[in-house]
Amino acid sequence: MFELLHKKINEIISLTDEEFNYCRTAFTPRKLRKRQYLLQEGDVGKYQAFVEKGLLRSYKIDDKGVEHILQFAPEGWWVADLYSFFTDEPSSFNIEALEDSEVLLINKSSWDMLLQNVPKFERYFRVLLQNNLVATQRRLMGSLSETAEEKYLKYTQTYPDCMQRVPQHMIASYLGITRETLSRIRKQLSEKK
Amino acid sequence: MFELLHKKINEIISLTDEEFNYCRTAFTPRKLRKRQYLLQEGDVGKYQAFVEKGLLRSYKIDDKGVEHILQFAPEGWWVADLYSFFTDEPSSFNIEALEDSEVLLINKSSWDMLLQNVPKFERYFRVLLQNNLVATQRRLMGSLSETAEEKYLKYTQTYPDCMQRVPQHMIASYLGITRETLSRIRKQLSEKK
């Protein structure tokens, strides 16, 4: 159950067996069925989730009722509403399993304890955030400068595995375009090459 | 020279005098004249900069030659190309002073030493990154769901001080719209109210 987490942590910091055994106790495993929600808009995002198996997405619904996907989280990724988690404010995000999934949940107090007892974890999370920030900045710059087609090609090339597991209209929502536009782009691409 | 940095660090972690004195040695002060560059596209971003005085921006130029502003950095903010800083790859960003400014620079090896000698800094940077990530995610979601007018109102309300110090066409570039569109939006807003 904790193999992938262990492996991922080890890529960034090295833990003694004792430290990792303590770490285990901080998490609660949970299984999710396809379409099950880990967090719904309006609730407080009490957990950060590490995905051991399956695939989740976090998204938000705007004033006009349109969904916008912030993140897909396949195996080995973290997903949460960080703002809600750290402030205890109600979340504006939804987090939903797109496949039957297994996640490891950590709540705020366990997380605080973990950092206190194994300070190396400050570094682990710092590195994760750093990488996530760089990727999010790229996505933002791209969303301001690229055409719909460029975005589509970029993300299917960057996350080919993940994009294949996800329905097209969600890819569109992730890219910030409509499903109709994405459908037309795919048609064009298949015709020209 | 180090007052603001000291104050800002203290908001997140508490340092002994000894620790802060060590911290000082990690930074090099630098004055920048208006329009002077701290980093140019193609060079490696060797420093993270803390702004003690003045105002900088980081931006990127896309394939069509259009500028896109990632960040304005007034007093108390950090600015850098994190990707280039951590990987030593050439940067695709430019960082330019928009006013005469004073910054504190820290290079990679000093930064590594600082984290090694004062591990509390892991937490300081983790918290900075966390806040930055949340803000960048918001900006991304906004860029996908809001109209040009909504974006304009949101950012002038969120950063009123900063937005007033910056020429209009740069606000437009930050929002991801053209200067013409911004000009028309401002006209409408001034007419209707």
Added chain:
DNA sequence: AAATAACTGTGATCTATATCAATTATTTTT
């Protein structure tokens, strides 16, 4: 295996914002 629900494709039309082009402020430099 039907029935239902979820997803994808395609045409017709609309719209917010971009682009192009020229004019008028406003700063900055000499």
Added chain:
DNA sequence: AAAAATAATTGATATAGATCACAGTTATTT
């Protein structure tokens, strides 16, 4: 204070992508 550079405004026109509407597929559920 004039000249030069930079920034902002305004009009006319173009366009990428949105919206609407419906038909055809593919998955799930009963």
